Amino acid sequence: MGVRLSLRRREQLLGLALIAPTVIFIGAVVIYPVAATLGLSFFSENLLRPERGTQFIGIDNFARIFRDDLFWMGLKNTVVLTAAAVIGEVVLGMIVALTLNAPFRGRGVIRTLNILPWVVPSFVAAFIWIWLFHPQFGPINQFLVWSGIVDQGIPWISQGSTAMGSVIVVYIWKGLPWTFLVLLAGLQSIPEEWYEAAKVDGASPWQQFRYITLPSLRYILVIVIVLRTIWTFNNFDLVYLLTGGGPARATVTLPLNVYSTAFLQYDFGLSAAIAAFMVVVVLGLSIVVLKLSRIETES
Amino acid sequence: MIKRLRRSRILGTHRRRAVLALVITILTIFPVYFMVSGALSHPDIFITRLGGQTEGGLVDILFPRPPILQHFQTVLSDALFRRYLINSLIVATITMALAILVCTLGAYSLARLRFPGSNMIGRVALLTYTVPSVLLLIPLFKIVVGVGIADSLTSLVLTYTTFAIPFSLWMLRAFFQSLPPELEDAAMVDGAGRLGALFRVILPLSVPGIAATALFAFILAWNEFLFALIFTSSDDVRTLPIGVALTMTREQTAVDWATAMAASTISSLPIFIVVMLGQRGFVRGLTAGGVKG
Numbered sequence: 001m002g003v004r005l006s007l008r009r010r011e012q013l014l015g016l017a018l019i020a021p022t023v024i025f026i027g028a029v030v031i032y033p034v035a036a037t038l039g040l041s042f043f044s045e046n047l048l049r050p051e052r053g054t055q056f057i058g059i060d061n062f063a064r065i066f067r068d069d070l071f072w073m074g075l076k077n078t079v080v081l082t083a084a085a086v087i088g089e090v091v092l093g094m095i096v097a098l099t100l101n102a103p104f105r106g107r108g109v110i111r112t113l114n115i116l117p118w119v120v121p122s123f124v125a126a127f128i129w130i131w132l133f134h135p136q137f138g139p140i141n142q143f144l145v146w147s148g149i150v151d152q153g154i155p156w157i158s159q160g161s162t163a164m165g166s167v168i169v170v171y172i173w174k175g176l177p178w179t180f181l182v183l184l185a186g187l188q189s190i191p192e193e194w195y196e197a198a199k200v201d202g203a204s205p206w207q208q209f210r211y212i213t214l215p216s217l218r219y220i221l222v223i224v225i226v227l228r229t230i231w232t233f234n235n236f237d238l239v240y241l242l243t244g245g246g247p248a249r250a251t252v253t254l255p256l257n258v259y260s261t262a263f264l265q266y267d268f269g270l271s272a273a274i275a276a277f278m279v280v281v282v283l284g285l286s287i288v289v290l291k292l293s294r295i296e297t298e299s
Numbered sequence: 300m301i302k303r304l305r306r307s308r309i310l311g312t313h314r315r316r317a318v319l320a321l322v323i324t325i326l327t328i329f330p331v332y333f334m335v336s337g338a339l340s341h342p343d344i345f346i347t348r349l350g351g352q353t354e355g356g357l358v359d360i361l362f363p364r365p366p367i368l369q370h371f372q373t374v375l376s377d378a379l380f381r382r383y384l385i386n387s388l389i390v391a392t393i394t395m396a397l398a399i400l401v402c403t404l405g406a407y408s409l410a411r412l413r414f415p416g417s418n419m420i421g422r423v424a425l426l427t428y429t430v431p432s433v434l435l436l437i438p439l440f441k442i443v444v445g446v447g448i449a450d451s452l453t454s455l456v457l458t459y460t461t462f463a464i465p466f467s468l469w470m471l472r473a474f475f476q477s478l479p480p481e482l483e484d485a486a487m488v489d490g491a492g493r494l495g496a497l498f499r500v501i502l503p504l505s506v507p508g509i510a511a512t513a514l515f516a517f518i519l520a521w522n523e524f525l526f527a528l529i530f531t532s533s534d535d536v537r538t539l540p541i542g543v544a545l546t547m548t549r550e551q552t553a554v555d556w557a558t559a560m561a562a563s564t565i566s567s568l569p570i571f572i573v574v575m576l577g578q579r580g581f582v583r584g585l586t587a588g589g590v591k592g
Contacts, residue, residue, distance in 0.1 A: 177327070233431070
């Protein structure tokens with residue numbers, strides 16, 4: 001009995017030893033920084049004014065960001081970009097998934113090709129699209145001019161009226177592959193017999209979609225929407241590389257605000273407050289994900 | 300009669316779907332196609348069009364006649380670009396190795412060795428997957444400067460390894476749990492310790508899971524932009540995303556698009572190879588969240 005107990009103890013110790021590297025990495029690179037940023041959001045710390053040091057100022061940083069037009073601009077743009085991109089990805093992703101959920105020759109090749117936008121480095125994606133959007137050399141404008149739709153190339157990402165729309169197009173292009181792959185995996189888990197039975201009962205294709213496909217994909221849809229929302233909300237590099245937030249802040253987002261406040265204005269406290277605001281939003285969404293994934297595994 | 304009608308209708312829908320699938324694919328990959336064809340295009344077409352476009356332009360880019368490799372030579376003969384490329388390869392490879400090591404041990408612990416708090420560790424690790432990366436910027440920057448690894452590849456490797464942990468940990472844990480515990484029990488009865496059983500029995504059976512971890516860690520490290528932007532400041536330690544992006548912004552007004560597309564093509568090549576290597580298993584890992592957006 002004593003031997004068995006010490007064996008169990010040994011297993012526990014080994015378990016702790018094996019998980020230790022993981023805990024150290026996550027603790028040092030994620031947990032501590034998150035805590036430090038949340039703490040810093042209540043302090044003033046500006047590298048351009050080192051003589052003032054770090055001072056506790058309560059919620060002054062938050063009061064400042066809520067008075068700041070740039071913050072509201074960033075928030076509005078982030079919400080618009082995230083909402084438009086996620087809706088676009090889910091609607092198009094559903095269409096693509098339904099299309100590819102049928103056996104035809106070359107499906108494997110088509111699926112592999114469709115993954116490419118998702119895995120291509122974001123700086124490559126950004127450069128391709130900056131070129132595609134280019135007023136003179138860009139293929140999009142060359143096509144529009146050649147076909148006589150416009151007389152002169154449109155500066156898609158460098159004029160305020162079209163910049164956000166163009167950025168949204170690039171985000172949808174990059175996010176669509178993941179969305180449709182997840183939905184496709186969901187579609188393939190629906191038993192074919194259900195559709196057969198519905199057909200026998202005379203259900204139209206729309207009715208089949210409405211009463212079989214959609215309910216079966218309910219949880220997957222929610223998880224796709226929430227994850228894409230979190231990822232798009234947090235994304236920095238694609239919009240930074242495409243427009244840098246311009247023109248005239250028309251595409252500035254909260255992650256860009258956090259970055260520029262910290263590393264261009266060196267106002268660490270203020271930057272931390274914007275980041276803290278973001279994490280509250282994201283945390284709310286994450287809890288929803290966890291709850292739902294638990295419901296799903298239980299049912 | 301009815302049977303024939305139905306069959307022809309199904310065939311019809313399938314053909315229609317195949318056509319629709321082709322249209323969708325063209326819409327998704329035309330930017331990637333343009334990247335490659337632009338890189339192979341004659342440099343003149345990007346210059347002569349400065350004044351006003353003529354009709355030939357688009358066709359010339361779509362079907363470069365003849366395709367030329369000059370721009371690839373230009374890019375690869377650039378010592379700085381080669382430096383960035385090598386740095387990216389170093390960072391991605393070491394990240395991959397480190398992520399495999401850390402996650403294999405951690406996932407095995409979570410899958411087989413029950414100890415107080417193991418569930419919580421797993422859940423917290425998963426939750427870190429949704430943390431906004433901008434939330435980590437300032438403290439990580441301070442740590443990196445404080446520890447004295449600012450402006451080094453080490454800072455990037457350690458950060459990227461951590462980012463690879465949540466997904467890999469959960470995937471490998473599920474993989475280990477799917478293997479019958481009797482395998483290790485048998486090995487341990489034969490005198491092997493836990494670790495011996497892990498390395499000699501479990502790991503050889505887990506190659507697909509470990510390979511997926513490796514591929515996703517590689518892609519993550521290869522593509523990462525934000526922390527490379529913050530942590531590195533000298534050309535010696537810059538990775539491709541930052542190096543190429545800075546070169547582009549420096550040239551701003553007179554970007555040589557054909558060369559830029561050649562650089563982009565070379566930068567994407569390792570990723571394309573990884574996707575081709577991964578095939579079906581890669582798709583499965585991707586839908587589980589292997590590459591973040």
